[in-house]
Amino acid sequence: MTVVRTERVGSALLITIDRPEARNAVNAAVAAELSTALDELENTPELRVGVLTGAGGTFSAGMDLKAALKGESPEIPGRGFGGLTEAELTKPLIAAVEGFAMGGGFELALGCDLIVAAEDARFGLPEVKRGLIAAGGGVVRLPQRIPHHLAMEILLTGEPIDGNRAASLGLANRVVANGEAAAVALQLAEKIAENAPLALTAVKNVVRSQDPWAAQRTEIAKLMTTADVREGMTAFAERRAPKWTGR
Secondary structure: OOOEEEEEEOOEEEEEEOOHHHOOOEOHHHHHHHHHHHHHHHHOOOOOEEEEEEHHHOOEOOEOHHHHHOOOOOEEOOOEEOOOOOOOOOOOEEEEEOOEEEOHHHHHHHOOOEEEEEOOOEEEOHHHHHOOOOOOOHHHHHHHHOOHHHHHHHHHHOOOEEHHHHHHHOOOOEEEOOOOHHHHHHHHHHHHHOOOHHHHHHHHHHHOOOOHHHHHHHHHHHHOOOHHHHHHHHHHHOOOOOOOOOO
16 A cells, blocks of 8 residues: 655645545554655655645644554654655755644654645644654754744744744744645745755755855856856857756
């Protein structure tokens, strides 16, 4: 039984966690199939951007506790929770969040580069209510994304926030009507995909580098030798849309 579906929409790959009966909770099967879907995105030149969402009006309720009690692991070695939270993807990934993004579900969203949230979205890291901490990147990433005291409130209370609150904190790029998150995320993906793929990867490499200035010098030096840079400059001079080759 497939628990993660993929669909190519133009130059984007729509990835859907498909366990609505379990609120798209992440078990071993979801982690394995999500990892495979991300490989499809990474290894297919025609695909430029990924969009991650969940079926049935829910993004993900996080770790499948019933599966975990049976000994299943929701992690992929070297790639983290759901095969995503520690993966070093070269292509942009957008989270399209409807309904619950709780615990590990929130951490999956934080592992993406952009977040589109429906008004009814609920983001939360309730692990402290169960004697745990958000170990899939929540404790690490959240204070990097929003002001310290606001991150600490979410982490220490375990209380959820809605889509509008997430946007006001700078966590969500767009807040949309319920049911529209994936469609808007795909529109955003289309805008991103208009740009040079090697430049998009370079942006990601610099942003996540421990030494961003050194990384920026390295990435610029590499980009200046590419055919896409020449194409971009030529297209600008000729007042036409560039034709990227990724070389």
